[in-house]
Amino acid sequence: MSLLELRGITKRYPAVVANDDIHLNVEAGTIHAILGENGAGKSTLMKIIYGATTADEGQIYWHGNPVRISSPSAARQLGIGMVYQHFSLFESITVAENIAIALDRKLDLESLSAEINLISEKYNLLVEPDRLLYHLSVGERQRVEIIRCLIQNPKLLILDEPTSVLTPQAIQGLFVTLKQLASEGCSILYISHKLEEVIQICDSATVLRGGKVVDTILPSATTTGELAHLMIGTQPPTTQRQHVKINSSSTLEVCQLSAAAEDHFGSDIRDVSLTVRGGEIVGIAGVSGNGQAELFKLLSGEKIHSEPDTIRINNVGVSRLNANGRRHLGLACIPEERLGRGAAAGFSLRDNFCLTHHGRNLLRYGFIKYKEADRRTSQVIDRFSVLCDGPHAAAESLSGGNLQRFIVGREIELNPTVLIVSQPTWGLDVAAAAFIRQTLIDLSRAGSAVLVFSEELEELLEICDQIVVMYGGQMSQPVSRSDADIEQIGLLMAGEGFSFQTTAQGY
Amino acid sequence: MRRLTLEQRLHPSVAIRALSPIAATLITILAGSAMFYFLGYEPLGTLRVFFIDPLTSVYGISEVLLKACPLVLIALGLAIGFRANVWNIGAEGQLTIGAICAGGIALAIGEKDFGFTLFIMVILGALGGMAWASIPAFLKVRFNTNEILVTLMLNYVALLLLSYLVHGPWRDPFGFNFPQTALFHSSAMFSPVLPGFRVTGSIFIVIGAAIIAWTIVTRSFLGFQMAIAGKAPRAGLFAGYRDNKAIWLGLLIGGGAAGLAGMAEAAGPLGQLLPTISPGYGYTAIIVAFLGRLHPIGVVFGGLLVSLIANGGESAQMYLGMHSSLSQIFQGMLLFFVLAADFLVFYKLKLVTR
Structure with missing residues (x-):
């Protein structure tokens, strides 16, 4: 008898059927993968199992009995725990307090701390109960989330993309813990789109595509290629890289840049130096929260620095210019937040085109040439195959992938000599991600200097010519792609070899 | 358990958006009439004083x-x-x-x-x-x-x-x-x-x-x-x-x-x-x-x-002896209904059973 069984689960949203007649069996003591692209319906399905939303049709069976899971607390009472991809922890209180808040039973902090230490030792999930949360690294935060579930003795633990924020070494540490849990009889639902991981640790895998179950398979008897084919329905697209031809007229140089964080929870930038030459792509790897967001703002001009020569674009010091001033010198940027930062919600694509193109002959006597803007917006839409209702479609009406295509297209259309992009393929399906990566490669090969911030190391290894690592607001020496060693980059990501150590510990 | 929730409309209708102020005015007239009626004023005559007489x-x-x-x-x-x-x-x-x-x-x-x-x-x-x-x-x-x-x-x-x-x-x-x-x-x-x-x-x-x-x-x-x-x-x-x-x-x-x-x-x-x-x-x-x-x-x-x-x-004060605060209440009603109608152009109320 299965621990958890879903029969005919269907969930409709106004614009889309997120889950369509899903059948799923999870056996006790197994690690079961839910594999699918972004938008395949994985998250909706997990929310249904965890009671965060309810299905329109279908039935859930727990130990063979039909159950209604109407809320997360009902799910916890059954013995289901969940670790979301984006943690729900409070920064300003301690680890133990964070765990106490989520507990359905009352417990004094001292005995709770003892219990935390017990679990922490047993499963090798090192955390200290009385540390304040904002000191903790991302890996530690995840451990807090996992302990928070384990303390309730779950029979089923759901993990949503748990490795997306971890260093390669931390991922292996997590896997040891998960295997130990499974061997003790706790089932694990492992949501991922990373094929190697699924093959490495999962006992079975259910593949979703477009809200439907495509197949349920034995991962150990398959290859990443077969899995990818199941997941996206066609052969996975590949990117083409040509040889680097350095174009010395386009450069981005950062020279001994230091800046204090804007607030308590941000990271200071410490003496960062970096050069990106025209014709090459440099990638910035690192666990999020190590100063990448702050550095991006300093480079884009969203934040201004008082010493003019710390940042130079094509040999001109730009630190004191705002984003518009830097754009005139050939810089284009693509931030990680698409709606609200890269594009303005509540405005049409045409208006969002004007957002960064107004300096390109779109104004006459202070008035916007709307017809011309319409025409050029349509060009971007055509050239970058943006699915939308034309230039007057509202930015928020586009899917994440299409909006990213539009934003990338808009910035490429500026013919930038320097392009800075953060998390270029976050949340995109495989085809859209491959398209964006190819676009970035093509831009660099046409002579522009391209800098990519990404949390996905695989992505950086695929498209970059050089990789640097950020840790605690510092930057490592560049490693060229041919010499890149995942182990070594992983150690750098965990802070090894950096002079300044944060109070947060690596794995 | 049933509860009311708000759901964003995916495609707010342009026609409804244009008509919403008119709908709001009509609702104000209805609600205002009810108020005038219960306070002892003849609704139609009062509305005439408010809307027609000045013009x-x-x-x-x-x-x-x-x-x-x-x-x-x-x-x-x-x-x-x-x-x-x-x-x-x-x-x-x-x-x-x-x-x-x-x-x-x-x-x-x-x-x-x-x-x-x-x-x-x-x-x-x-x-x-x-x-x-x-x-x-x-x-x-x-x-x-x-x-x-x-x-x-x-x-x-x-x-x-x-x-x-x-x-x-x-x-x-x-x-x-x-x-x-x-x-x-x-x-x-x-x-x-x-x-x-x-x-x-x-x-x-x-x-x-x-x-x-x-x-x-x-x-x-x-x-x-x-x-x-x-x-x-x-x-x-x-x-x-x-x-x-x-x-x-x-x-x-x-x-x-x-x-x-x-x-x-x-x-x-x-x-x-x-x-x-x-x-x-x-x-x-x-x-x-x-x-x-x-x-x-x-x-x-x-x-x-x-x-x-x-x-x-002002006319209502002069000709009907209505208190000035009543005409302000009437103005307040109008604003309330206009803003509510505007809101409902973009959102709809939905009864959810869970």
Whole structure:
């Protein structure tokens, strides 16, 4: 008898059927993968199992009995725990307090701390109960989330993309813990789109595509290629890289840049130096929260620095210019937040085109040439195959992938000599991600200097010519792609070899 | 368990959006009728006094336009600021300072007729309002103060300054000790559009302002930048628009319009400075701006509607003996229903069973 069984689960949203007649069996003591692209319906399905939303049709069976899971607390009472991809922890209180808040039973902090230490030792999930949360690294935060579930003795633990924020070494540490849990009889639902991981640790895998179950398979008897084919329905697209031809007229140089964080929870930038030459792509790897967001703002001009020569674009010091001033010198940027930062919600694509193109002959006597803007917006839409209702479609009406295509297209259309992009393929399906990566490669090969911030190391290894690592607001020496060693980059990501150590510990 | 939730509409209908103010007006009429009925007034007759009677004579129409002029002018200016999330609640004070500046020069010139006294007054009125609004703008840009509080408090300062002037140095020596200035010379006043009626040539300033505001909002890069700064400030920062510019412009445009409206009151129906220049136009204009959805064309209609109801309320007081607070309740109902209807264009109520 299965621990958890879903029969005919269907969930409709106004614009889309997120889950369509899903059948799923999870056996006790197994690690079961839910594999699918972004938008395949994985998250909706997990929310249904965890009671965060309810299905329109279908039935859930727990130990063979039909159950209604109407809320997360009902799910916890059954013995289901969940670790979301984006943690729900409070920064300003301690680890133990964070765990106490989520507990359905009352417990004094001292005995709770003892219990935390017990679990922490047993499963090798090192955390200290009385540390304040904002000191903790991302890996530690995840451990807090996992302990928070384990303390309730779950029979089923759901993990949503748990490795997306971890260093390669931390991922292996997590896997040891998960295997130990499974061997003790706790089932694990492992949501991922990373094929190697699924093959490495999962006992079975259910593949979703477009809200439907495509197949349920034995991962150990398959290859990443077969899995990818199941997941996206066609052969996975590949990117083409040509040889680097350095174009010395386009450069981005950062020279001994230091800046204090804007607030308590941000990271200071410490003496960062970096050069990106025209014709090459440099990638910035690192666990999020190590100063990448702050550095991006300093480079884009969203934040201004008082010493003019710390940042130079094509040999001109730009630190004191705002984003518009830097754009005139050939810089284009693509931030990680698409709606609200890269594009303005509540405005049409045409208006969002004007957002960064107004300096390109779109104004006459202070008035916007709307017809011309319409025409050029349509060009971007055509050239970058943006699915939308034309230039007057509202930015928020586009899917994440299409909006990213539009934003990338808009910035490429500026013919930038320097392009800075953060998390270029976050949340995109495989085809859209491959398209964006190819676009970035093509831009660099046409002579522009391209800098990519990404949390996905695989992505950086695929498209970059050089990789640097950020840790605690510092930057490592560049490693060229041919010499890149995942182990070594992983150690750098965990802070090894950096002079300044944060109070947060690596794995 | 059943509960009501709000769900965003994926494709808000354009037709419904256009019709929602009309629907809101109809609902206001229904709810207002019910209120009048339960208070012992005959609903249809009362509505006639409110909506029809003011429009049945040329004099009535002139009175509606007279009140609508300052409301529309101020609301046009405020709406541009509100679109950029600049919350100027100080139009009443800016109006007062505009009237003081314009009135001061009119009194100084006295009986001499240069031929361009009125023009100077227009300029000084607008500059006075802008100067008053530049105080909260400077404080906000420099010290990040809250412009709502500063503009609101400056209203009291302006009113007390006016009170001091008309009770003290500027009091008419031949005015039997009443707190008022001397009457302005005719060259320092707008002439009536039609002899015998109170609405003056300043209405053309309002029409001009509406056209300019429409151009700024719908066509200019300036209006575009301010709208981005208001609705998507982080996108504005990303694009490199200076948000201080939006604060300065939002307050200066609102202050200038309010100062102009104050000048037009002093040089129009009043013809002198009195302890109160406006019956709260600066506050009512906030309602007008939102009734008009912060769009210049909407503001023009919103101003006319509010003015109509205000005049109707005065008639109801005179002819039906209705208390003035009832007509204000009626205005409040209208605003409530307009905003509720607007909200329901974008969201729908849904009963969820869980």
